[in-house]
Amino acid sequence: MAGKLTKLVDIRRRELRQAAFEVLQREGMAGATLEKVAAHAGASKGIVLHYFRNKQELFEQAMREANANLRDAVAERLRQAKTPRGRIAAVVEGNFDPRFYQPEIAHAWLALCAEVPREPQLARIQAVIHARMHSNLMSALRELMPAEAARRTALLISGLIDGLWLRHGLQSGGVPREEALTLMYDFIDRRLPADQPGDGVHDQSAEP
Amino acid sequence: MAGKLTKLVDIRRRELRQAAFEVLQREGMAGATLEKVAAHAGASKGIVLHYFRNKQELFEQAMREANANLRDAVAERLRQAKTPRGRIAAVVEGNFDPRFYQPEIAHAWLALCAEVPREPQLARIQAVIHARMHSNLMSALRELMPAEAARRTALLISGLIDGLWLRHGLQSGGVPREEALTLMYDFIDRRLPADQPGDGVHDQSAEP
DNA sequence: TCAAAGATTGACCAATGGGACAATTCTTGA
């Protein structure tokens, strides 16, 4: 590790973002009061507003961090992928990383997404998420099919991912990770040309 | 029309449910205050609590009504469908009925769904919605493919519908109705046996 | 060593919102 030690500001900010996200899971946006966030982080309310201008900024940062987690989960896998198929698998597997694909986390995302129509800051993050996923998918699909077909396939894949996440957040109809991946590949394998189902490209097995 | 005239209670209840849903679109759950709902309906706050026990019940009823709208949109089309394919088309078209498939309405659904984890009443409605859609799809798909394939296809279709709705509620990545239907049938036609794409089964044209 | 900068707390404030209620107006049926 090169450079200085982590500054206290960064430690506190991280702790509070994390606390905010966790309270959000249980309480929703309205119920996630500054006092509860502070308590959950083991601090006083004042400290929260010492490190964040206001409630909006706190939860904006919380969303940023959650997004970064998902982004990294995909990026790791993308780095090891060699074929276009592998890159698609990377996007899918990353979005269903068992560390993040959990009902409680989906609850928090749901709470955040519900604020998007009224919080331009959150809307921007959401836009980035969509754009990134679309771009990742397109870069792989363009090599496998004509432009228009690629675009549609990308929309279908990302729409499906969103739908499965949404359902995972609502109690009923939520499918566990294993089945979600089965469904995704059931769909994908039929759409990609020169089907080689079971070619070992998509690895549903253990995580590092 | 047989029977008595509509009772005032029912009129008021309906007006207030509708007002609640419309305020929800703009303001989200926390912002949808009883006073705003009352004002939007042209009444005073007191009247809202005269017809509904409390805020929870009001929005539970609002969700019930929105659900009934969607249910009817599907049911109408289902009544005219003759083939299994037609029944699937009915479910799809109903869920993208242009009267309801609108960003503002998706905003309200998003706000409602975000409360599901903490409101058992809302969770129950959500469960009914999922169960109904799954059942409708299965009844058609069972005739077209083996049980397990039918189950997966049903999950994929309903997941896709949810995903497209979700995206329609978030500003970015939302696809308009026409394209949503194109995507849905692009997906469905490839999965159903004995493909007859363009057999006129799915009607994307005008509403009655 | 010690003073300045930063961290942390708790008290305080103004605004807001859900809900209870008494008072008033309107309907209606005998």
Place this chain on the structure above:
DNA sequence: TCAAGAATTGTCCCATTGGTCAATCTTTGA
């Protein structure tokens, strides 16, 4: 016609919450 019941309003109350601030305690660098 008129009294009982329903509809409607406005007021009041209390709890909660985001945010401010002055007062302490800690750290640190010169």
